[in-house]
Amino acid sequence: SSGTTGTSAAPADTGAKGGKIGVDFPRADSDFWNSYNKYVPQLAGELGVDLMPPTNSQNDVAKLVANTQALLGQGAKAIVMAPQDTGAIASTLQTLEGKNIPVVSVDTRPDKGKVFMVVRADNKAYGTKACEFLGEKLGGKGKVVELMGALSSVNGRDRAEAFGACMKEKFPGITVFEEPTEWDGTKAASMLQTRLQQHPDIKGVYMHAGGVHLAPTLQVLKAKGLIVPPEDPKHVFVISNDGIPQEFEAIRKGEIDATVSQPADLYAKYALFYAKAAVDGKTFQPGPTDHDSTIIQLPNGLEDQLPAPLVTKKNVDDKNLWGNQVK
Amino acid sequence: MTSSVKAVEALGITKRFGPTTALDRAGIAITEGETHALVGRNGAGKSTLVSILTGLQRPDEGEIRFGGEPAPPPADRDAWRQRVACVYQKSTIIPALTVAENLFLNRQTDRGAINWRALRSRARQLLEQYGVDVDADSLAGDLGVEQRQLLEIARALSFGARFIILDEPTAQLDGPAIQRLFDRMRALREQGVTMMFISHHLEEVYEICQSVSVFRDARHIVTARVGDLPHDRLVDAMTGEASAAYEHRSRTADTSAPVVLAARGLSLDGRYQRVDLAVRSGEIVGLAGSGSSGKVGLAETLVGLRRADTGTVTVNGTEVRPGDVPSALAAGLGFVPQDRHREGFVPLLSIAENATVPIAHKLGRYGLISPARRRERGARMIAELDIKTTGPDQPVGDLSGGNAQKVVLARALADDPRALVVINPTAGVDVKAKHALLGAVEDAAARGAGAVLVSDELDDLRICDRVLVMFHGHVVKDVPRGWTDTELVAAMEGIDQ
Amino acid sequence: MTTTKTSPAVAVPAGRRIQLGRFRDLTLVPVIVVLLIAGSFVDPVFLTPGNLINVLQQQSALALVVLAEALILIAGKFDLSLESTVGMAPAVGVMLVIPVASGGFGLELPAVLAIPLCLLIGGLIGAFNGFLIMRFQLSAFIVTLAMMIVVHGLQLGLTQGKSLFALPESFLYLGSATWLGVPAAIWITGVLFAGAIAALGYFRAGRALYAIGGNADAARAAGIRVERVLWTVFVVGGVIAALAGVLETGRLGGISANQGVGWIFMAFAAAVIGGVSMDGGKGTILGALTGVLVIGLVENILTLKGVPGEWKQLVYGSIILIALMISRLAGGKAQD
Amino acid sequence: MTTTKTSPAVAVPAGRRIQLGRFRDLTLVPVIVVLLIAGSFVDPVFLTPGNLINVLQQQSALALVVLAEALILIAGKFDLSLESTVGMAPAVGVMLVIPVASGGFGLELPAVLAIPLCLLIGGLIGAFNGFLIMRFQLSAFIVTLAMMIVVHGLQLGLTQGKSLFALPESFLYLGSATWLGVPAAIWITGVLFAGAIAALGYFRAGRALYAIGGNADAARAAGIRVERVLWTVFVVGGVIAALAGVLETGRLGGISANQGVGWIFMAFAAAVIGGVSMDGGKGTILGALTGVLVIGLVENILTLKGVPGEWKQLVYGSIILIALMISRLAGGKAQD
Numbered sequence A: 001s002s003g004t005t006g007t008s009a010a011p012a013d014t015g016a017k018g019g020k021i022g023v024d025f026p027r028a029d030s031d032f033w034n035s036y037n038k039y040v041p042q043l044a045g046e047l048g049v050d051l052m053p054p055t056n057s058q059n060d061v062a063k064l065v066a067n068t069q070a071l072l073g074q075g076a077k078a079i080v081m082a083p084q085d086t087g088a089i090a091s092t093l094q095t096l097e098g099k100n101i102p103v104v105s106v107d108t109r110p111d112k113g114k115v116f117m118v119v120r121a122d123n124k125a126y127g128t129k130a131c132e133f134l135g136e137k138l139g140g141k142g143k144v145v146e147l148m149g150a151l152s153s154v155n156g157r158d159r160a161e162a163f164g165a166c167m168k169e170k171f172p173g174i175t176v177f178e179e180p181t182e183w184d185g186t187k188a189a190s191m192l193q194t195r196l197q198q199h200p201d202i203k204g205v206y207m208h209a210g211g212v213h214l215a216p217t218l219q220v221l222k223a224k225g226l227i228v229p230p231e232d233p234k235h236v237f238v239i240s241n242d243g244i245p246q247e248f249e250a251i252r253k254g255e256i257d258a259t260v261s262q263p264a265d266l267y268a269k270y271a272l273f274y275a276k277a278a279v280d281g282k283t284f285q286p287g288p289t290d291h292d293s294t295i296i297q298l299p300n301g302l303e304d305q306l307p308a309p310l311v312t313k314k315n316v317d318d319k320n321l322w323g324n325q326v327k
Numbered sequence B: 001m002t003s004s005v006k007a008v009e010a011l012g013i014t015k016r017f018g019p020t021t022a023l024d025r026a027g028i029a030i031t032e033g034e035t036h037a038l039v040g041r042n043g044a045g046k047s048t049l050v051s052i053l054t055g056l057q058r059p060d061e062g063e064i065r066f067g068g069e070p071a072p073p074p075a076d077r078d079a080w081r082q083r084v085a086c087v088y089q090k091s092t093i094i095p096a097l098t099v100a101e102n103l104f105l106n107r108q109t110d111r112g113a114i115n116w117r118a119l120r121s122r123a124r125q126l127l128e129q130y131g132v133d134v135d136a137d138s139l140a141g142d143l144g145v146e147q148r149q150l151l152e153i154a155r156a157l158s159f160g161a162r163f164i165i166l167d168e169p170t171a172q173l174d175g176p177a178i179q180r181l182f183d184r185m186r187a188l189r190e191q192g193v194t195m196m197f198i199s200h201h202l203e204e205v206y207e208i209c210q211s212v213s214v215f216r217d218a219r220h221i222v223t224a225r226v227g228d229l230p231h232d233r234l235v236d237a238m239t240g241e242a243s244a245a246y247e248h249r250s251r252t253a254d255t256s257a258p259v260v261l262a263a264r265g266l267s268l269d270g271r272y273q274r275v276d277l278a279v280r281s282g283e284i285v286g287l288a289g290s291g292s293s294g295k296v297g298l299a300e301t302l303v304g305l306r307r308a309d310t311g312t313v314t315v316n317g318t319e320v321r322p323g324d325v326p327s328a329l330a331a332g333l334g335f336v337p338q339d340r341h342r343e344g345f346v347p348l349l350s351i352a353e354n355a356t357v358p359i360a361h362k363l364g365r366y367g368l369i370s371p372a373r374r375r376e377r378g379a380r381m382i383a384e385l386d387i388k389t390t391g392p393d394q395p396v397g398d399l400s401g402g403n404a405q406k407v408v409l410a411r412a413l414a415d416d417p418r419a420l421v422v423i424n425p426t427a428g429v430d431v432k433a434k435h436a437l438l439g440a441v442e443d444a445a446a447r448g449a450g451a452v453l454v455s456d457e458l459d460d461l462r463i464c465d466r467v468l469v470m471f472h473g474h475v476v477k478d479v480p481r482g483w484t485d486t487e488l489v490a491a492m493e494g495i496d497q
Numbered sequence C, D: 001m002t003t004t005k006t007s008p009a010v011a012v013p014a015g016r017r018i019q020l021g022r023f024r025d026l027t028l029v030p031v032i033v034v035l036l037i038a039g040s041f042v043d044p045v046f047l048t049p050g051n052l053i054n055v056l057q058q059q060s061a062l063a064l065v066v067l068a069e070a071l072i073l074i075a076g077k078f079d080l081s082l083e084s085t086v087g088m089a090p091a092v093g094v095m096l097v098i099p100v101a102s103g104g105f106g107l108e109l110p111a112v113l114a115i116p117l118c119l120l121i122g123g124l125i126g127a128f129n130g131f132l133i134m135r136f137q138l139s140a141f142i143v144t145l146a147m148m149i150v151v152h153g154l155q156l157g158l159t160q161g162k163s164l165f166a167l168p169e170s171f172l173y174l175g176s177a178t179w180l181g182v183p184a185a186i187w188i189t190g191v192l193f194a195g196a197i198a199a200l201g202y203f204r205a206g207r208a209l210y211a212i213g214g215n216a217d218a219a220r221a222a223g224i225r226v227e228r229v230l231w232t233v234f235v236v237g238g239v240i241a242a243l244a245g246v247l248e249t250g251r252l253g254g255i256s257a258n259q260g261v262g263w264i265f266m267a268f269a270a271a272v273i274g275g276v277s278m279d280g281g282k283g284t285i286l287g288a289l290t291g292v293l294v295i296g297l298v299e300n301i302l303t304l305k306g307v308p309g310e311w312k313q314l315v316y317g318s319i320i321l322i323a324l325m326i327s328r329l330a331g332g333k334a335q336d
């Protein structure tokens, strides 16, 4: 049954009693996550959250587990994490459940183990949006390169699966070259360059992560003289993902055509919001929320699917996009 | 006490290493209870036979028998070790382990856990039994050369095998140490132990062995009772030609010639004290002394391998920077270090390259080295020193000991040095090579170099114009040419007349 | 790597060398003491039994890889592929028993076989390494580097990069059980370390590793079957790495495609700061253990202190460097 | 790693050694020929000049790291920190010249200084490595392992993990310019390789590396200033790695926080399959270059062929292993 969110999602009641909230950052080497890492302490102040010094698990689930134990030892009452590896966090979630510590998972949806709330955008939707955008621009035929993330990451897999399924179903005339890049710019550049050599008629590129793929892609296209206005028949349509400021810059310059803005600010805001709510004993139901999103039911908890808008030249200057707020 | 039973027989052994034939249908038969010498020039195949007799290598053809029985299968190491013990030419000491463990390597215990206390006391007993004065608890890597050698011998003997091989055990020992070793060997022979003894010091063969086999160019040449094969015939058998003993040349020292190598007030704590030394152009000065007398330490200071605590070294009129080899070389010094394997050459590099490192700057301009000129220089050195090799491009690591040593000497002579320091140049080197090496030193002196010759061998020292004898770190005597063995040995032992 | 041939000009007096050699494997003890004191100032939680047990538990799988690597290093060889075994062995072991729906191969062998199969796979990887290195006389470094890629590639291919979390009970049990109040993983690791310390200190088979690593020819001459021992060491190393994978899987409740990736550097760092030589023949298992502890304590303290992520690596690397220098100065000997 | 002390019992025939030694650095040539043939079957594009130039361009930065590592390996040492220099040196060099708004330090030094500064930083890192290793007699492996973490940690800390996009013109120029129809990066790499081949083959300074790597004590006794030469090699290695970073930055149009991470394994693999020994004193720069080419061609063929991502690593690792064995069999010599 469709319900409503338990409370208003605005930071209304700041009279924090609750308890300390521990946050683990997944990595310190990505533009997207660095923005998130900046937002957390900033928004914690605004939301009146009693934030412990955040830990950082450097993309390593074993470190994440160790950090969680340390946070618990230091008295955390709720934990916010972003397990980039969604399988190997299961026992930790079980342990936390056993200790009645609510967990908010950001960006990824753990495969197993109880979570209070997953704060995420629909990564499958990113893939579908990218597919639809490119499909339309190419008129349903031609060749595109997909610079994928890492095979071990759900987000990468979700994006790839949705993109592939949508292409097969809606644009069977388009050939997709899938390139696994391990979220690595060097690999992306080499693969794209080789593919363009092999198929000079490639007309579209889908990058799974602008943070790592943007600069190398532009460099390769530039070297081939393919950075030309959309009207030019040589134009290669490029759609990115993440929504960092440099992507917006590239859209403005006409170097790429679109990106999906993955809301770093909202990730931080709602992660803290739900963690605090959990400590305060609040509960939530599936259904639409007051912040343009929908909570869905998972076997092991709930997921608030935040909006991830498609950004093109038309809306690139929208002040509400997080990429326009960072300095 | 000798019977006709053969303790060990090797019949028609052939061993090839690629194109090299190390043994060509060679053989040896050693009668039970005798001490049998195996002699031959460097590369004759002696050590190869040793590794076949101890089961480390399998012959391509031929057969080994112990006491008339066929040798055990190659995999059965224990059976081999009960039949034959060996002190190999190459050290088999493991430096990072203690003396006690080295002694009982792979037999620390019969079964179960090792009892270290018991092992240590067994080791002490063993060391005591063989009169080896080292701490069972110290690391083998911290031992000196003689102590290591004694450790190898004690270990080899401790297996209780009735047949023992000693491959050049005396090459690195000084006189008294050699005598101590021979005393032990005699005692063993009295207990009926059979021995095979390899040495390039032929007088040792006559001193300790009853019979001798000669190998030449991978073949067995002759086996005889030592009494039936006098020294010159033995050398002829080894070299395949009639040859005479080395005759040092007569030179009259020119006391007005300039001093080319001088030391003033040199002291190095724990090694030697207040040493003064002056070597003139054309003069060869010997440096003698028993073990630990400090002679090597002093020589190494002269060339810059060590840095003295006080005092100065002057080469060819230039006071060189202490402890700095390049500055000594630049001033006109050449030297042969004590341990050729450690400091003498780079095994993978060619003869030509090894020998020309000090003169690389003369083989081309702007840091360039002309390979053609290098090869040409190398070929010349090979001819001058009679180095047995396939050519100047052969890596030194592939040469036999004596030939490698000649390359080291070639390097020392490369720059036509004014001052020459050679340390134990003839260790492990066969008679013919020895003559060539000593001759080269005399040639250098004739060309006007002043040389310091450090040696444990009285024979080598005979080419010297005078010999400085060191005792406990002091130069105690300056002996002019014409000394007798007893005179010099007495001085070395610190017995003053 | 670095040559051991110290020139006579810089050699250390024999006497002092002997004395200190004894304690070389304990040169990190002062570092550990300093870390314990520093940690107690950083956070009162640090010195609680709970936290220290956490540190041990977190390090237990890495400690086993360090143990395996130390054995191989002491014998004078090298194995980089251990880190891939940590992920691949349990992944394939599990896939042999779970149904296709959960990501298995469809064989559905009895679940009790999962751990034995996993250890078997680890052993096979070690045996294959040993085969390539000994039979073909290839460099251990480069063979195991290639094998590190191959083994991990096999895991990626077979699992399609997906995590496995339908684990047999036995894995989960080992990951979560506590015996006498201490996690099972700590017991298992402790027992294996104790066994290895005993074997390398008091048994011929263990001493043979030192002999081989110190001078393989001398070992051969002493009747040690060098090739056979080395092969055994590679197999044992693979099995221990697979066991590390089992413990890690149990602790985390799933096997990700990246399990073990990047561990090998940490394993080397731990072994070497603990006094195990890269040249073979030197160092002790106890020393290696102190190396693991230093790394574990540093990580724990940095976490408790809340060092910002972007500076953490710098601090961490610097502390390893300092530990290295302390162990060098305390040990009084040139390192290799 | 593996001991060099070959007993007479296992050493290889002297005669054959000499003959083949000549060609040892070219044992990968048959592998390259096979790859060229295989590639031409996989895709007709493969053998086009355009594609082959792409391969060279893609490999040029890695090739420079291989060059640096080969120099250091031949001299008997080790440097793992090169991979971190590839990212850190250009990042800091760039931050010294760009404004705060783009992620700079705020010094805004003249933009022309960016590349010289970057090379200087690379040299300083090398000098510091050399200092720690030689003065403190520490193991090169472990020092540079710690330095690998420290240097990358410094980059992360200083950039806060952000990528740098505002690059000075000089970087972008080098990354995109073509001279006589061939990318500048290939020219630069080619010239450096040619220089190194000449230096190591025909110059005193270069030959000294072989002497030191082959037997440092003998080199010292022959009058070579071993410490000084080694120090120089570390500095030169750092500078070359920094230059690799410049080329890579130019090619990618930005410096991500992970630039260079993970390269060192590839660099070792390339050098060693190309015949450079981990024990020092052996191998040639030309051989190392063939190693890089093999790796580049394999990657290119796998991409052209479109091997599915999850199986790519396995195929890749297996091909390295096979190249290793071919070079072993063709070379006829035990490897170290």
Ligand SMILES: Nc1ncnc2c1ncn2[C@@H]1O[C@H](COP(=O)(O)OP(=O)(O)OP(=O)(O)O)[C@@H](O)[C@H]1O
Binding pocket: B017, B020, B021, B022, B040, B041, B042, B043, B044, B045, B046, B047, B048, B049, B089, B398, B399, B400, B401, B402, B428, D007, D008, D009, D010, D011, D012, D013, D014
């Ligand atoms: N493992 C090997 N590989 C190639 N050649 C070898 C090997 N071992 C020995 N040789 C060659 O076989 C020949 C015999 O060598 P061996 O060591 O037996 O001589 P030796 O008589 O002991 O000499 P020395 O008096 O110098 O010790 C030499 O030419 C040597 O170079």
Ligand SMILES: Nc1ncnc2c1ncn2[C@@H]1O[C@H](COP(=O)(O)OP(=O)(O)OP(=O)(O)O)[C@@H](O)[C@H]1O
Binding pocket: B144, B146, B174, B270, B271, B289, B290, B291, B292, B293, B294, B295, B296, B297, B298, C008, C011, C012, C013, C014
């Ligand atoms: N590396 C070393 N470190 C400390 N002491 C040493 C070292 N090498 C030799 N010694 C000691 O220094 C003293 C003099 O040694 P030196 O080698 O100069 O004498 P030597 O006459 O050449 O002796 P030997 O014939 O035994 O080599 C001896 O007591 C020796 O044990």
Ligand SMILES: O[C@H]1[C@H](O)[C@H](O)OC[C@H]1O
Binding pocket: A030, A032, A084, A107, A153, A155, A156, A183, A208, A209, A210, A211, A241, A242, A262
């Ligand atoms: O999970 C991914 C994230 O969503 C973003 O795209 O950057 C790369 C990955 O960390």
Ligand SMILES: [Mg+2]
Binding pocket: B046, B047, B048, B089, B167
């Ligand atoms: Mg011999």
Ligand SMILES: [Mg+2]
Binding pocket: B292, B296
């Ligand atoms: Mg001496």
